[in-house]
Amino acid sequence: MRPNARATAEVMAQVMRATSSLAFTEGLNPAQWAALRYFAQAMPSARSVVAFARYHGTTKGTASQTISALEKKGLLNRQASESDRRKSVLTLSEAGRALLDQDPLNELAAAIGCLNEGSHRAVADGLEQLLRTLLARRGARRDTVQTTEAADHDAA
């Protein structure tokens, strides 16, 4: 029997709540953890506020707030770029690197690691389809809003 879609969404919400509460650890929120992970892995050319915003498809303002908070906590350092002194490069401090050992995502990864290969593959395929669908629906909604705004503008 096909699982109940509404109940599946509820279960997913519970998984998200469980991981979200995990993510509010060590004085960081989920966005700040995501930024810490990004700067731990980003190539030097992508260690900037603009690149971080573009990578996550968010605004520069939102990205700036997240990064400023990490700088104030001493987890990120801002240095002048070696190739272009007008630009700054963000790098993880020693404290930031050490904090990544406590990454709350490790707990979820450990739980996923307990799945057998078939279940893990099914989860991976299902998550991919869900993410693709959600991104497509978000894009369609944005297009609809833009079309409506353009029509309203033409009518005015």
Added chain:
Amino acid sequence: MATALVIDDVPAFATLVRMVLESHGHTVTERYDSAEGIALALRQPFDVVIVDMIMPGIDGIETVKRLRAGGSRAAVIAVSGGSHDFPASAALTLSQMHGADRLLFKPFANDELVATVDELLAVPRG
């Protein structure tokens, strides 16, 4: 030195990658169609396959899945700058979930590409 395959629907980008890697002694093949790239990679072993994520038809995520499902043991580098509706974070993480070894966020520096390839070649693959 390595054999590399670049799968990207934008010939200018594939050619740029080829020129950079060839200048470091690697042998590089380009494919602008993902289906052709997958078929070639499964027919002929490459040390490294560089796959763009946003492509028409079979996109990069599906390309990585098919390479791994087809038994390719090549080191796979997923590259993406994202698109309006599909941020690079989503595309690259999905490709990593399905078996990409390294992720490169466009635009990247030439030396970052070379370093990534060298790093992968230094790791023995079973």
